[in-house]
Amino acid sequence: MEKSAGSVGKVVVDNISKSYDVGRLKEPVLDRCCLTLPAGQLTVLIGPSGCGKSTLINILAGYEKPDSGSITIDGAPVGGPSSDRLVVFQETALFPWMTTFENIVYGPTVQRERLRDEIEKDAAGLLETVGLREFRNKYPSQLSGGMQRRAELARAMINQPRLMLLDEPFRGLDAMTRELMQEYFLRLYEDKGQTSLFVTSEIDEAIFLADTLLLMSARPGRVIKSMPITLPRPRVPSMLTSTEYLRYKEEALDILHEEALKAFEGGSQAAADFVEAYEERETVG
Template sequence: MEEVNQSDVMILENVSKSFGEDWARETIVKDLSLTIKRDQLTAIVGPSGCGKSTIVNLLAGFELPDEGRITLEGKPLLGPSKDSLVVFQETALMPWLTTYQNVVFGPQLRGDMPKDELKRAAESIIDTVGLREFRDKYPLQLSGGMQRRAELARALINQPLVMIMDEPFRGLDAMTRQLMQEFYLRLCEQEARTNVFVTSELEEAIILADSIVVLSNKPASVREMLQIDLPRPRNLDMLNSTEAYEYKRHAMEILHEEAMKSFKGTDTNSDFLEAYSRRA
């Protein structure tokens, strides 16, 4: 039996994923290898359209790799699991359910938690995300930031091994986004959790993450892994520090270099046009 490093929660080994018919098949992720460490927040950034959404789907088990493998706690990830949950960009709260009802929906459906234990856990988590006074409100009665916190509570009650955050603060106004970043900082520092945080905002990645995966242009692979050594506890003022500036400058150089490839015409685009002309 293969020995598992206890600090490694999820491992992607030489993962590739393609979509489309044979004549115009496009590789979105190619030979991607990545290790998600226990109780750390790993941020993922990359050029626009590089394949971040596909990577989220692979991490969540919504898509399976064409090549390579993904393991969770040493076992193959073969489909969606409550141990690898996603908080998406768009709210998935059910509008006909209250905050409390949304939070308990998953465990109730699975029937894997006694009723009294579920009630205590839900109330504790709702309190943790600051929604005690809004437990009986419906999603449309909550602000955008409150809806995001309700989404977090709904994921947290399942106690996933890995929480996958897919640009969860996108679409919020600038002030609410900052407040959510500060809230999420405190939440992660109060109780260690294993997080994958996908974002298009470099500063958000720098202030939240223990490490940042910088992706290449499509097809996505790991271009560089940056370790973020800013001290904890953190606050948004740290983004003004020399250290944060250097992290941002270095990551921006890589992202700019990778983004420029899409303007120069890549091998992938050439292969696609050639295949299309043959079919035509």
């Protein structure tokens, strides 16, 4: 598949707000949030914990409805959950009763739009790309955490969705596995060019992956800055030490630090990691 798949999947999020009922009060989670995901690009969203990133993903996926505002994908408004917007979850949601292979072919099998041979060929290719060829007949419980995430990526990718939503997909993996996963993910992305929104709270991961980096404010969440990342593709880990990269990181951390402090003062202790990362940077610099 060539990069032309990237011509679909332009997402425009316009002024969406969402609040949850907490007792008698309304707790706003998203406040007039606007963002655009350019077709075929990998956009990474980063923000302090609890800023409404997961809520935004749930709304884009169609699991929740915004209180106000609109979302369109290629000009058409989005409705409920559908296979053209796929979510890769924080926790693995591979079906434990199906083998890796059965999990991967699940989407196209139930959609019944493609021929069986074609599906199986695609699946075999994806298994190869994510390094799970020998594990095709294993059950998820027999795979390691990293393998499960890779299988999950493959299960989403095979559907050629217009939009891939990744909600901190590598959280909870150890540092080494995480790095490997980022590379697997980039390989898949750079191969297929599907419009993707990747949510993370790791600044290095964010810059390493992104075409565009969106920074989110403390709760109630709103996109406060959109940073184009012009590091060349394909990305390689050595870029993590380039001056360009460090400049991006500094700029992003400055903004995030401010937001983290706000969240911190606002009673959310979840922002502590950002404050910490910022201070660490000061001492290194």
